[in-house]
Amino acid sequence: MSTSSIWHQIQRQNFTRLDALATFLELSSEQRSLLLEDRSDFPMNLPLRLAQKIIKQTLDDPILRQFVPQIHEREFPADFTADPVGDLSSRRCPKLLHKYHGRALLLATSACAMHCRYCFRQNFPYESSSSDFSEELHAIKSDTTIQEIILSGGDPLSLSNNSLQSLLTSLAGIPHLRRLRFHTRFPIGIPERIDDELIRLLSTHPQQIIFVLHINHPREIDPDVLHALNRIQRLGIPVLCQSVLLKGVNDDEETMLSLCEKLINAGILPYYLHLLDRVNGSAHFEVSKERGCQLISYLQNHLSGYGAPKLAQEIAGEPGKTIIYLHSLDSLQT
Ligand code: SF4
Incomplete structure (x- = not known):
């Protein structure tokens, strides 16, 4: 197998479904209720090797916080915009x-x-x-x-x-x-x-x-x-x-x-x-x-x-x- 095929295959192991990740991380139903399911415009995408670095049974983990959508994403205070850097x-x-x-x-x-x-x-x-x-x-x-x-x-x-x-x-x-x-x-x-x-x-x-x-x-x-x-x-x-x-x-x-x-x-x-x-x-x-x-x-x-x-x-x-x-x-x- 070529090296390119290997990393493409690894990419297919990414977590893209919240319920699968929540089960993997042994999250409680209360913790699951704080995750955000409906970000189809920017869905979760988390490589397996990063998911394996997350401490289980908690949402208070620095890797989890960076990659797992939480309900806070529904908050839109003033001064937050779709294009903050003028791209x-x-x-x-x-x-x-x-x-x-x-x-x-x-x-x-x-x-x-x-x-x-x-x-x-x-x-x-x-x-x-x-x-x-x-x-x-x-x-x-x-x-x-x-x-x-x-x-x-x-x-x-x-x-x-x-x-x-x-x-x-x-x-x-x-x-x-x-x-x-x-x-x-x-x-x-x-x-x-x-x-x-x-x-x-x-x-x-x-x-x-x-x-x-x-x-x-x-x-x-x-x-x-x-x-x-x-x-x-x-x-x-x-x-x-x-x-x-x-x-x-x-x-x-x-x-x-x-x-x-x-x-x-x-x-x-x-x-x-x-x-x-x-x-x-x-x-x-x-x-x-x-x-x-x-x-x-x-x-x-x-x-x-x-x-x-x-x-x-x-x-x-x-x-x-x-x-x-x-x-x-x-x-x-x-
Ligand atoms: S910060 Fe970089 S790696 Fe992360 S989603 Fe944006 S472009 Fe992709």
Whole structure:
């Protein structure tokens, strides 16, 4: 069996039915009543290996909270919207977003290995009528200011190696394009995705590649995940990590310190700690800026300079991510 067949087969083992997961996790009927059944617009999708990391008989688990829909998703406070980061207004082509100078984001696919309940792109009207990128590639070729393409989605590693090869070959032919950045969460759910064929594709690509992982809790990291990521690192590809600050998941000093230590021990640099993007149904995850600053201050006092991420917020219409500095805390509190 090819390695691609193996990870496709693993993907089919994902939990997509709440009743099956609730039984697996031995949840009581009272706990089951707090789960949200009717999110057909953004259904549960949870890889088996992540489900196996959830502590049973409780809803108070950082992995469960991130991936299992709960009734709090029905709460829609003011300031929470369908498109909190202004993706729609930056849509230059059906699958190309252009917000910031020098780089643009390619929506390589709508598919992910898992569905994160706080995902700011969960309402995005992905283009589904065409799987080719001709319009987007033409737009990138026509704009010589674009030096970097962020391969996102969805998750770009949801594409098959054949599709990825075809896309990478097209991007390699654009002379002003210097860097490709993969934004992915796939390896923490299905590390087998980093297979021989993908490694071959990455190792022969002529432009600089950068990997940015999305990991929020130290329990998402294990030897299999690190082994897979190390295969990428051994190609000389920088591997960074961005996290989202989430209530009940990673909003305490011990968890964030453990996460950053696990990352830097593996040579993965913590890059951003994002404040929550206020997408509808995610209010129960929100942590304040002040608390975010306290956590970053703690990390800076306990880690080497490279070991603490920057606290960041995406504000629609701004020319880049807004970095929240500790010395701005006083003004935040006024
Ligand atoms: S993997 Fe990324 S794009 Fe996919 S649901 Fe999670 S946060 Fe959203």
